[in-house]
Amino acid sequence: MGELKLMKGNEVIAEAAIRCGCDGYFGYPITPQSEVMETLMAREPWNETGMVVLQAESEVASINMVYGAAATGKKVMTSSSSPGISLMAEGISYIAGAELPCVIVNVQRGGPGLGTIQPSQADYFQSVKGGGHGDYHLIVLAPASVQEMNDFVDLGFQLAFKYRNPSMILADGAIGQMMEKVQLSDFKPRMTAEEIDAKYGSWATNGKKPNRERNIATSLEMDSAKMEANNKRFQEKYAKMQAEDVLYETIRCDDAEYILVAFGVSSRICQKAVDIAREKGMKVGLLRPITLFPFPKQIIGEMAKRVKGFMTVEMNAGQMIEDVQLSVGCAGCAVPVKYFGRMGGIIPTPSEVVQALEQKLIGG
Amino acid sequence: MDVKDIIKPENLVYEKPGMLTANTMHYCPGCSHGVVHKLIAEIIEDLGIQEKTIGVAPVGCSVFAYNYIDIDWQEAAHGRAPALATGISRTNPDKIVFTYQGDGDLASIGTAEIMHACNRGENFAVIFINNGIYGMTGGQMAPTTLLGQVTATTPYGRDAERNGYPLKITELIAQLPGTSYVTRQSVHTPAAIRRCKKAITKAFEAAMDKKGTSFVEVVSTCNMNWKMTPVQANQWMEENMFPFYPPGDIKDGSKADPASFKQN
Amino acid sequence: MTEELIIAGFGGQGVLSMGKILAYSGVMAGQEVTWFPSYGPEMRGGTANVTVILSDKRISSPIINEFDTAIILNQQSMDKFEKMVKPGGTLLYDPNGITRNPERTDINLFKIDGTKIAADLGNVKIFNMVVLGAYLKAKPVVNIDSVEKGLQQSLPARHHKLIPLNLAAVQKGYELLESVTTL
Numbered sequence: 175m176g177e178l179k180l181m182k183g184n185e186v187i188a189e190a191a192i193r194c195g196c197d198g199y200f201g202y203p204i205t206p207q208s209e210v211m212e213t214l215m216a217r218e219p220w221n222e223t224g225m226v227v228l229q230a231e232s233e234v235a236s237i238n239m240v241y242g243a244a245a246t247g248k249k250v251m252t253s254s255s256s257p258g259i260s261l262m263a264e265g266i267s268y269i270a271g272a273e274l275p276c277v278i279v280n281v282q283r284g285g286p287g288l289g290t291i292q293p294s295q296a297d298y299f300q301s302v303k304g305g306g307h308g309d310y311h312l313i314v315l316a317p318a319s320v321q322e323m324n325d326f327v328d329l330g331f332q333l334a335f336k337y338r339n340p341s342m343i344l345a346d347g348a349i350g351q352m353m354e355k356v357q358l359s360d361f362k363p364r365m366t367a368e369e370i371d372a373k374y375g376s377w378a379t380n381g382k383k384p385n386r387e388r389n390i391a392t393s394l395e396m397d398s399a400k401m402e403a404n405n406k407r408f409q410e411k412y413a414k415m416q417a418e419d420v421l422y423e424t425i426r427c428d429d430a431e432y433i434l435v436a437f438g439v440s441s442r443i444c445q446k447a448v449d450i451a452r453e454k455g456m457k458v459g460l461l462r463p464i465t466l467f468p469f470p471k472q473i474i475g476e477m478a479k480r481v482k483g484f485m486t487v488e489m490n491a492g493q494m495i496e497d498v499q500l501s502v503g504c505a506g507c508a509v510p511v512k513y514f515g516r517m518g519g520i521i522p523t524p525s526e527v528v529q530a531l532e533q534k535l536i537g538g
Numbered sequence: 539m540d541v542k543d544i545i546k547p548e549n550l551v552y553e554k555p556g557m558l559t560a561n562t563m564h565y566c567p568g569c570s571h572g573v574v575h576k577l578i579a580e581i582i583e584d585l586g587i588q589e590k591t592i593g594v595a596p597v598g599c600s601v602f603a604y605n606y607i608d609i610d611w612q613e614a615a616h617g618r619a620p621a622l623a624t625g626i627s628r629t630n631p632d633k634i635v636f637t638y639q640g641d642g643d644l645a646s647i648g649t650a651e652i653m654h655a656c657n658r659g660e661n662f663a664v665i666f667i668n669n670g671i672y673g674m675t676g677g678q679m680a681p682t683t684l685l686g687q688v689t690a691t692t693p694y695g696r697d698a699e700r701n702g703y704p705l706k707i708t709e710l711i712a713q714l715p716g717t718s719y720v721t722r723q724s725v726h727t728p729a730a731i732r733r734c735k736k737a738i739t740k741a742f743e744a745a746m747d748k749k750g751t752s753f754v755e756v757v758s759t760c761n762m763n764w765k766m767t768p769v770q771a772n773q774w775m776e777e778n779m780f781p782f783y784p785p786g787d788i789k790d791g792s793k794a795d796p797a798s799f800k801q802n
Numbered sequence: 803m804t805e806e807l808i809i810a811g812f813g814g815q816g817v818l819s820m821g822k823i824l825a826y827s828g829v830m831a832g833q834e835v836t837w838f839p840s841y842g843p844e845m846r847g848g849t850a851n852v853t854v855i856l857s858d859k860r861i862s863s864p865i866i867n868e869f870d871t872a873i874i875l876n877q878q879s880m881d882k883f884e885k886m887v888k889p890g891g892t893l894l895y896d897p898n899g900i901t902r903n904p905e906r907t908d909i910n911l912f913k914i915d916g917t918k919i920a921a922d923l924g925n926v927k928i929f930n931m932v933v934l935g936a937y938l939k940a941k942p943v944v945n946i947d948s949v950e951k952g953l954q955q956s957l958p959a960r961h962h963k964l965i966p967l968n969l970a971a972v973q974k975g976y977e978l979l980e981s982v983t984t985l
């Protein structure tokens with residue numbers, strides 16, 4: 175185990191990247207996540223591990239630099255906040271289409287447009303449903319603490335390489351800006367050229383060797399039948415994620431009659447709301463999806479058979495609620511699914527959540 | 539004498555470069571892309587760098603460049619090839635990287651990416667095919683389309699008021715301190731092809747020697763979309779393109795050296 | 803033990819760094835900690851505040867409806883946060899930034915003349931450490947050893963020579979805390 179530190183979520187992303195053997199980071203400044211690149215530049219990891227850090231001319235460029243490096247089998251990442259992620263949408267779609275692994279961090283702020291710089295979860299749809307064009311999904315991890323900002327960098331890369339698919343760490347301004355106690359990870363060495371050849375030689379475009387065919391990183395396929403076969407392969411990959419890599423946490427759900435569903439910083443608020451509601455005699459529990467894609471459908475379906483209702487708490491106009499409704503419906507249940515949230519960069523307070531629970535679900 | 543007597547190895551005077559694949563090219567007869575592909579294939583073979591070279595293909599007619607040259611390739615989104623090449627060369631400094639881009643790709647949608655890559659002096663070569671038109675999408679105006687030139691979106695000729703002016707992107711690139719070698723070539727005669735081969739070789743060598751960005755524009759024809767025969771297209775190019783895009787070296791020196799900037 | 807604290811004042815009073823040193827002291831004492839700042843445009847020239855939570859359990863919400871303790875260093879913050887202290891909670895303020903004294907009768911009120919004490923110690927920059935010392939007298943959530951370790955962790959090495967001065971300021975604040983009674 176690495177050292178115990180007090181760090182900001184954004185700083186931890188940088189430190190975790192260096193420690194997990196990341197080969198490169200390409201980014202463009204935007205609040206509230208600029209500390210990621212600032213920390214990297216101050217740490218000068220090129221002296222320590224050989225990791226490359228480059229400030230690109232735009233998010234369009236940074237995601238495409240990620241593409242180029244990722245296609246050579248390197249472990250590379252970028253980070254941004256909402257408006258920058260919109261600019262990256264094209265590149266992300268190409269990376270998913272070319273089946274390349276990488277990590278993209280979105281420290282969300284309020285939108286649409288330039289919006290606010292305060293925390294938000296309004297990019298849920300954009301992150302879990304695709305974001306760019308075409309039928310694809312990202313693996314989406316939602317950290318709820320600074321510790322998870324550390325842990326999910328490595329996990330994000332593991333899943334990205336397992337599926338040759340981009341992973342997104344979907345954080346928000348609150349998790350990015352807050353400091354918490356964090357147990358840093360041990361250093362993992364960067365992979366050598368020989369290791370990359372041995373592991374990813376079947377696809378990495380790192381120079382054609384005499385013992386293999388040339389590799390081509392592309393998302394283009396002129397023949398529709400072949401493209402459909404590609405699409406089917408992608409879908410199988412997403413189904414495999416659903417079967418093998420769903421992550422979630424339940425808090426006080428065993429005897430709960432009502433379930434709050436929340437991710438990221440909202441789940442922290444709900445944890446307190448659960449305590450307050452329990453003190454008032456309401457039997458409430460919290461389900462926290464950790465992977466937003468693949469979504470924890472199954473557990474929600476199971477819960478739907480025994481609870482009286484769900485309420486999602488989101489810092490958006492009600493986006494994840496659609497996935498909860500689908501999960502409940504798919505389980506053949508008809509319990510109510512309600513939503514409570516704040517927008518524009520406002521974080522709901524625990525007592526607001528309890529009040530909404532009483533008004534929308536328990537009282538109603 | 540029988541054919542069999544003639545096609546003996548000792549009589550061989552010309553053959554397909556070993557680095558070209560057996561795939562049939564999709565380019566129109568008369569197109570310059572095929573000639574430049576062949577040059578690149580020859581150069582990779584001459585320099586013995588197949589195992590170290592990574593090409594980045596654009597969006598445009600040359601999107602399928604990766605089907606023709608026997609090396610590892612990446613296919614970029616429209617205009618983004620210099621960003622991919624930056625990512626590749628930064629994390630793989632031992633590799634030789636080049637982009638191959640059209641004028642719509644490089645001088646319109648990808649202007650920011652090429653400018654900043656060249657300004658940072660990224661260590662890769664850029665092969666820039668300027669045919670004055672969008673070939674792949676059916677002959678629309680490109681940033682390099684000449685004033686008065688008829689295209690699908692300038693059916694009465696490019697008008698400066700409506701469409702702005704043709705862009706001499708290569709002259710702009712030459713101003714950037716990150717570039718070491720910037721040249722304009724063509725491939726319409728055997729002599730021009732030889733000169734162009736020298737220029738591309740030099741650009742690849744600059745990339746190998748980490749001299750910053752090297753940039754070769756090839757003024758090209760698109761006889762299909764210009765609606766001409768290949769011969770007419772070559773003639774039209776000499777008469778109309780060359781006065782505005784004169785062939786020759788624009789900068790030949792070293793990165794960050796103002797003295798290396800030679801006014802044309 | 804869980805302590806939910808807001809520290810609020812002007813940008814430049816060392817509000818955020820005081821919170822950070824307290825949080826780091828908590829880490830050194832083996833506690834769970836969360837430091838959650840107000841960030842963005844409101845920071846520039848205006849008020850700055852930070853929520854610090856110290857606990858021996860996993861910390862839930864960084865957003866707090868009512869605080870166990872409020873440390874208040876200017877009038878805007880008094881107006882905003884006095885009412886957010888839990889009944890039975892604690893409010894500590896520096897009278898220098900205040901035009902209206904706190905009025906709550908259901909909480910424990912303390913004051914510290916941090917501005918003057920820091921000036922007397924010869925360095926106005928350690929104002930926030932004086933206030934921290936006063937707070938630790940009112941709410942002994944961490945001991946002085948942990949504060950010393952917290953300072954070592956949160957200050958860059960080139961500033962470590964200032965640690966004794968900072969600790970002296972904490973000590974002075976600890977000694978000079980005044981209890982206030984409202985009528």
Ligand SMILES: Cc1ncc(C[n+]2csc(CCOP(=O)(O)OP(=O)(O)O)c2C)c(N)n1
Nearest residue numbers: 597598599616640641642643671672673674
């Ligand atoms: C984002 C985006 N916009 C538009 C297109 C459509 N498109 C494909 S190729 C092309 C123009 C290519 O022209 P050029 O770069 O001059 O290359 P050429 O085909 O002439 O060789 C366009 C506009 C696209 N593929 N992607």
